[in-house]
Amino acid sequence: MTEKQKLNQKLWDIANNLRGKMGADEFRDYILGFIFYKYLSEKMLRYANKILAPDNMTYHSINLNTKPGQQYLEAVKENAIDDLGYFLEPGELFSTMVMRGNGNGKAKFILDDLQKVLIDIEQSTMGTDSEEDFENLFEDLDLDSSKLGKTPEDRNEIIVKVMEKLDEVDFELDNPENDVLGDAYEYLIGQFASGAGKKAGEFYTPQEVSSVLAKLVTVGKERLKNVYDPTCGSGSLLLRVAREVDEVGEYFGQESNPTTYNLCRMNMIMHDVHYSRFDIKNEDTLERPQHIDKKFEAVVANPPFSAKWSSDPLKMNDDRFSAYGKLAPKSRADFAFVQHMIHQLDDNGTMACVLPHGVLFRSGGEGTIREHIIKELNYLDAVIGLPANIFFGTSIPTCVLVLRKQRTHSEHVLFIDASEHYEKVSTQHKLRPEDISKIIETYKEYVSGNWDSEYTGELEEKYSYITNRDEIAENDYNLNIPRYVDTFEEEEVVDLQAVAQELKALDNNIQKTDEAIANYCKELGIEAPF
Structure with a gap:
């Protein structure tokens, strides 16, 4: 199995194992939405780290409680909006939210914060050239839907599980020649379509x-x-x-x-x-x-x-x-x-x-x-x-x-x-x-x-x-x-004389069989069925 096929299968297994009783077409919006959120996060992190590298800094090392830290963040944001079309703060990244949701093996409640992050992604583009391309992009990712669970806690648990499983998957974004993730996304869309x-x-x-x-x-x-x-x-x-x-x-x-x-x-x-x-x-x-x-x-x-x-x-x-x-x-x-x-x-x-x-x-x-x-x-x-x-x-x-x-x-x-x-x-x-x-x-x-x-x-x-x-x-x-491409297949010529002989032979066999049955019935003392 190729690396591409492995990723396809891994993502599909995650979707199937976690959707419970929800229909494939219903769960589609959640799994694809969170894959997209993870993609945006990883793209943002790599982009920010590249910008900060000359200053020997990483995105996560920015101290947002200081004025220089805020200046670094603003510089990253300005460049990201132009080049990527959107912006995420370090605390809004997918991996950060997964860490917050996984507290000693028990899911911590992150739905409200997660909803705010998704809204922030869309709002980061307001007034920019990319606004229309990101507007209401996550509106189908309804974290309050009862289809995910009866209570907010139930819904939180399933969302945290989905995010934890996706966090384990390597999207291989460092390989610019390999559109593995894009292919995987297409694969999932096709798989959901086959079940819809x-x-x-x-x-x-x-x-x-x-x-x-x-x-x-x-x-x-x-x-x-x-x-x-x-x-x-x-x-x-x-x-x-x-x-x-x-x-x-x-x-x-x-x-x-x-x-x-x-x-x-x-x-x-x-x-x-x-x-x-x-x-x-x-x-x-x-x-x-x-x-x-x-x-x-x-x-x-x-x-x-x-x-x-x-x-x-x-x-x-x-x-x-x-x-x-x-x-x-x-x-x-x-x-x-x-x-x-x-x-x-x-x-x-x-x-x-x-x-x-x-x-x-x-x-x-x-x-x-x-x-x-x-x-x-x-x-x-x-x-x-x-x-x-x-x-x-x-x-x-x-x-x-x-x-x-x-x-x-x-x-x-x-x-x-x-x-x-x-x-x-x-x-x-x-x-x-x-x-x-x-x-x-x-x-x-x-x-x-x-x-x-x-x-x-x-x-x-x-x-x-x-x-x-x-x-x-x-x-x-x-x-x-068919008016133009002749697909007519000539039927095999039927030898009527041979068919007549076969029917005659069949009739003789039937007569002999009837005679045999009649003799058996006579010996048994019962009436023949014809």
Whole structure:
């Protein structure tokens, strides 16, 4: 087991052993919140010690009861706010609170002081550039919740136990080349998602699906100016994109759920993304878009499948929707999200999003929007069918749409049927590394190929097909994948003469068996059953 796997397992064991009867999705906010608090504390301690090193001092050695000590503290605070975005005094650090809570083996009451520390972290940023990134960040860490225990003492005991166990874990922050903690945080989010059922879709995209989207939007690129996710959840998809290139300049996202919004900001900071390089907003993307004046080089998303939205006729005055002639239906906002993302996509950008299969063929307003994207805008670059049952809480089959404003092959669209390429893990289907690689390599082959404008044909039999816009128009802009990728398996020819002979032989055997039974019954003096 690698060091990364050991840390993942250790943190998950702590969560499972200490959550008691509390549901995984309920305890998630506590364990992740305290891991984040420990991270902030260790980051603060290392930063302060580095500043104080030239004076042969450490953060804990500052005497706060003296004027020089207060001056040192103020100097550390000023620098920390600029560089880290927040500040913690020595007495507010995670390790200090653990020592105070552990009194001779019996938990001392620290809940009130702990609550004040969490508030102080947020308030340390007030009036600074990082204020919005830390505002209400710990609001879901409810230390007075009866779910933790019936009495304040019970709640204090469980919190002290959690903190003591986490204090034993080495987060390896001294290793700048090793994002072990960020990976562990992602791992825990995924583990909690697997136990949260349908709720998981609110905050988590399986890593394998995130990997597909991230690789698609970074084909041919080593650096991205920015990346955007309009339904960013815990931020895992944004961070996955960063793994595929050397550098991402800025991260932008919007999330309507306040708890998930907090989780996303924590996730960004835990992955050492500086507060000045991410801008995550807590609002409804379709109703109140927060980054509408910006364009993005990479856009990725896993919007809530077939969510309800206002579909207000006044939306036809909105630049995101006005050119299409129709709005997405009130009960299915899938294409509303697509329209929003197209509006935010930069001219040199690539967009990849996961949607339910119905967007490929449903008629009405969705059909009108689909036709406009293909016929008038000509942005659709690829359609990829994914296996069913790869998302937590739903078994429906899904697809990935890849859109680009400046397409390499303006007259063609690639179709990939990856629906049968997976492994079954417990009750879920999972994309294997080879399945992901096959999708990406097929897309790269399509992008780099030299296709005649009228060309249509298979790239790989029963897996991928290159069509042109004329063929799509002939299909009334229906994108249902079986119309393009022929996955039909011919049934084995049945030899009717042989079947007739088998049936005749079977009938003879039955007659002989009946005769034998009748003879046995006669010998026993009983009536035959036929």
